[in-house]
Amino acid sequence: MTDFARRHPVWAAVIAILAAILIWMILALWPSWLVDLIGKKKVFLNALFNGITLGGLYFLVASGFTLIFGLMRNVNLAHGSLYLLGGYVGYEFAELTGYWLLAFPAAFIVVAVFGILLQLVVFRRMEGQDLRQTLVTIGISIIMADLMLWGWGGDFYNISAPSWLSGPLETILVTAQKRSGDLVYLKYPLVRVVIFLAAVAIGVVMWLLLNRTKIGMLIRAGVDDRDMLSATGARIQLVFLGVFAFGAGLAGIAGVVGGTFQSVAPGEDIRFLLASLVVVIVGGMGSIPGAALGALLIGLAEQFGSVYMPTYAVVLTFLIMVGVLAFRPQGLMGRS
Amino acid sequence: MSVFGPTEASLATPSEGQSWLERIPVAYWIVGLILLIMPAIAGDFMLFQIFGWTFILGLIALGLMFLGGYGGMVSLAQMSIAGVGGYMVAIFGVSAIDTISLGWPWYVAIPIALVIAMLFGTLTGWLAVRTEGIYTIMITLAIAAAFFYFARQNYVMFNGFSGFNGVLPPMLFGVDWRGPAAFYYLTLFWAALGYLVVLYVSRAPFGLALQGVRDNPRRMSALGYNVTAHRVAAYTFASLLAAIGGILLTWQSAQISPGTAGIGPAIDILVIAVIGGMRHPVGPFIGAFIYVILKTYAIDALVTLGLAGERFQLLIGIAFLAIVFWSPDGIIGLWDRLREDRKRDPLTGRGGEGP
Numbered sequence: 001m002t003d004f005a006r007r008h009p010v011w012a013a014v015i016a017i018l019a020a021i022l023i024w025m026i027l028a029l030w031p032s033w034l035v036d037l038i039g040k041k042k043v044f045l046n047a048l049f050n051g052i053t054l055g056g057l058y059f060l061v062a063s064g065f066t067l068i069f070g071l072m073r074n075v076n077l078a079h080g081s082l083y084l085l086g087g088y089v090g091y092e093f094a095e096l097t098g099y100w101l102l103a104f105p106a107a108f109i110v111v112a113v114f115g116i117l118l119q120l121v122v123f124r125r126m127e128g129q130d131l132r133q134t135l136v137t138i139g140i141s142i143i144m145a146d147l148m149l150w151g152w153g154g155d156f157y158n159i160s161a162p163s164w165l166s167g168p169l170e171t172i173l174v175t176a177q178k179r180s181g182d183l184v185y186l187k188y189p190l191v192r193v194v195i196f197l198a199a200v201a202i203g204v205v206m207w208l209l210l211n212r213t214k215i216g217m218l219i220r221a222g223v224d225d226r227d228m229l230s231a232t233g234a235r236i237q238l239v240f241l242g243v244f245a246f247g248a249g250l251a252g253i254a255g256v257v258g259g260t261f262q263s264v265a266p267g268e269d270i271r272f273l274l275a276s277l278v279v280v281i282v283g284g285m286g287s288i289p290g291a292a293l294g295a296l297l298i299g300l301a302e303q304f305g306s307v308y309m310p311t312y313a314v315v316l317t318f319l320i321m322v323g324v325l326a327f328r329p330q331g332l333m334g335r336s
Numbered sequence: 337m338s339v340f341g342p343t344e345a346s347l348a349t350p351s352e353g354q355s356w357l358e359r360i361p362v363a364y365w366i367v368g369l370i371l372l373i374m375p376a377i378a379g380d381f382m383l384f385q386i387f388g389w390t391f392i393l394g395l396i397a398l399g400l401m402f403l404g405g406y407g408g409m410v411s412l413a414q415m416s417i418a419g420v421g422g423y424m425v426a427i428f429g430v431s432a433i434d435t436i437s438l439g440w441p442w443y444v445a446i447p448i449a450l451v452i453a454m455l456f457g458t459l460t461g462w463l464a465v466r467t468e469g470i471y472t473i474m475i476t477l478a479i480a481a482a483f484f485y486f487a488r489q490n491y492v493m494f495n496g497f498s499g500f501n502g503v504l505p506p507m508l509f510g511v512d513w514r515g516p517a518a519f520y521y522l523t524l525f526w527a528a529l530g531y532l533v534v535l536y537v538s539r540a541p542f543g544l545a546l547q548g549v550r551d552n553p554r555r556m557s558a559l560g561y562n563v564t565a566h567r568v569a570a571y572t573f574a575s576l577l578a579a580i581g582g583i584l585l586t587w588q589s590a591q592i593s594p595g596t597a598g599i600g601p602a603i604d605i606l607v608i609a610v611i612g613g614m615r616h617p618v619g620p621f622i623g624a625f626i627y628v629i630l631k632t633y634a635i636d637a638l639v640t641l642g643l644a645g646e647r648f649q650l651l652i653g654i655a656f657l658a659i660v661f662w663s664p665d666g667i668i669g670l671w672d673r674l675r676e677d678r679k680r681d682p683l684t685g686r687g688g689e690g691p
Contacts, residue, residue, distance in 0.1 A: 132664055138656070139653050140653075150650075277478050315485060318486075322463060
C-alpha cells in the first residue's frame with residue numbers, strides 16, 4: 001500500500017479522496033441538494049450493498065475460474081455449466097433434506113467430483129493444447145446445458161434460505177431523517193450479508209492456503225513454471241487434479257449462493273460464465289486478489305448501472321472491460 | 337481430396353506453359369457444375385433454406401477460418417460483426433420499422449453497412465490482438481455478449497428486443513432476389529467469391545506474412561513485419577466476409593433481431609468452422625452444410641428414434657465434441673487421414689508421401 005502511494009502519489013491521492021467521499025456518502029445524512037441530484041440515500045445504499053454482495057458471488061465463481069486458468073492454462077468455458085449444476089444439485093439436496101446448509105457441501109462435492117472426472121477423462125489427454133481444451137469445454141458446456149434442460153426443465157428454481165436467515169438486518173446506517181426528527185435506519189436482508197461474509201472468508205482462506213501452506217507453495221510454483229516443478233519431482237498431476245476439483249467445487253457452491261440470491265434457471269450458466277470472464281479480464285488472469293477486485297468492480301457497476309442508468313447497465317460492465325483492455329491488457333492486478 | 341478441392345501442392349506449384357483455365361483442378365469443374373445446375377435438381381426449400389443458409393453461414397465462418405487457420409486467432413465476434421452488417425442495412429436501408437430506418441437506396445446503404453461492420457470488426461480486432469492465444473476467445477466472447485445486450489436494450493437505433501423486420505433485398509434487374517433460385521445464385525456467388533478471395537489472399541504476400549505471424553510472431557517482427565498491423569488487418573478482412581454474410585442472412589429471413597447475433601449463434605459459427613476444419617477455406621462450407629442439415633432434419637430424426645425433438649443441441653454438442661476429440665482438423669482432417677491411410681503400403685506400413 002505504502003509502496004503504491006510512493007510510486008503513484010497522484011493516483012493514491014485521487015483514490016484517497018474518492019474513498020473519503022464514499023465514506024462520507026455512506027455515513028452522513030444527505031443534504032437536500034444531493035438528494036435532488038441523484039435521488040434518495042436509501043436507493044444509493046441499497047445499490048452499494050447489492051453491488052458488494054453481488055461482487056461476493058462473482059468472486060466465488062471467478063476465483064475458481066482464475067485458479068484453474070492460472071495453473072493449467074485451461075480456459076474452462078464450461079465453468080458456467082458447473083455453476084448451474086451446483087445450483088441444481090444444491091436445490092435438490094436442500095429440498096430432500098430440508099437443511100439449507102447441507103446444500104453447500106453437497107454441491108461442492110458433486111461438482112468437484114464432476115470436475116475431477118473432466119480433468120481425468122478429458123483435459124489430461126490434451127495437456128498443453130490450449131485451444132483444443134477450450135474448444136472441448138465449449139462442447140461440454142453445450143451438452144451439459146441441454147442435459148440440464150432435459151433433467152430440470154426450463155423452470156426457475158429458488159433455493160429458500162432457512163428462517164433464521166430470512167428477514168432484514170437492522171444496520172446503524174442512517175438513510176433519512178423523519179420530520180419528527182427520528183432517524184431512519186437502513187434495513188438489509190440478513191442472508192445477503194451472511195453470504196457475503198462467507199465469500200470473504202473463503203477468499204481469505206484461499207489466500208492463506210496459497211501463500212502460507214506447502215500445497216499453496218506447490219500451486220504457486222506450478223503457476224510460475226510447471227515444467228520445472230514437475231522436474232523437481234512434485235506430482236504435478238495430483239496438484240492439477242486438486243486445483244481443478246477445488247475450482248469446480250467453488251463454482252458449485254456459488255451455484256447454491258446464486259440460487260438463494262436469485263434463481264437457478266437455464267441461461268444462468270452463460271450469464272455467470274460471461275461475468276467470470278469479464279471479472280478475470282478486468283482483474284487479471286490467474287490472480288486471486290485480481291478476481292476479488294474485478295468482482296467488486298463488476299458487481300458495483302452492474303448494480304449502480306441498473307439503478308442510475310437502467311437501459312445500459314450491462315453495457316457499462318463491458319465498457320469497464322474495454323477500458324481495462326485498452327490501457328492495461330494484463331488486467332488490473334495481472335502480471336505482464 | 338479429389339472431391340472437395342485441390343491439394344495445397346497442386347495449386348502452389350503450377351506447371352509451366354498451361355493457361356490458368358487448364359490449371360483449375362478437375363474437382364473444381366465438377367463441384368462448380370453441380371452447384372450451377374442445382375436449381376434444376378433441387379426443390380425450392382432445398383435451394384432457399386438448405387443451400388442458401390449453408391452458403392451464408394459458411395461465408396461468416398469462412399472469416400473465422402481465415403482468422404483461425406491463417407492467423408491463429410479464434411474470434412467469437414464474427415456473428416456480431418455479421419449482425420452489425422445486417423442491422424446497418426436495416427437502419428440505413430428500407431425496413432418495416434420506418435420510424436428508424438432511413439430508407440436510403442441500396443447502393444448507399446450497403447456500402448455504408450459494410451464499412452461500419454468493418455470498422456466494428458477492426459476495433460474488435462484491435463482490442464483482441466492486445467492479448468494472445470486463448471485470451472482472444474474470451475475477449476471476443478465478451479464483446480459478442482456486449483453487442484447482444486446493447487442491441488437488445490437500445491431502442492433508439494437497434495429497436496430493442498424485436499429488431500427490424502421487412503428488410504428485403506433490392507429488386508435489381510427486375511429479379512426478386514428472395515425467390516428460391518435467385519437467392520440461391522446470389523448466395524452461391526458471394527460464397528464462391530469469398531472462397532476464391534480467401535484462397536488467393538492465403539497465397540498473396542499478406543496471407544503468407546499472416547501465416548508467418550501465426551507460426552512465430554517474434555521472428556516476424558524481427559524481420560521487420562508489423563505483427564499487430566497484420567493481425568488487425570486480418571480482422572478487417574474477416575469482418576468484410578462476415579458483413580456480407582450478415583446482410584445476406586438478414587435478407588434471407590427478412591428480419592434482424594438481437595437473437596440473430598446472440599451468444600448461441602456466435603458459438604455456432606465456431607462449431608461450424610471447427611467441424612468443417614480450419615486448414616482450408618472449403619472447411620467452413622462443409623461444416624455449415626452439416627450444421628444446416630442437422631438443424632433442419634435432426635428434429636425429425638430424433639422424433640423417429642423416439643427421442644424428444646428438442647435434443648438437437650445435444651446432438652450438435654456431441655458431434656462437436658467428437659470432432660474436437662478425434663480430429664482437431666475437422667472433417668478435412670479426417671479426409672486427409674483417410675487418404676493417407678489408403679496410400680500406405682499394407683506390407684511396410686509406410687505412407688505414400690514419405691520415403
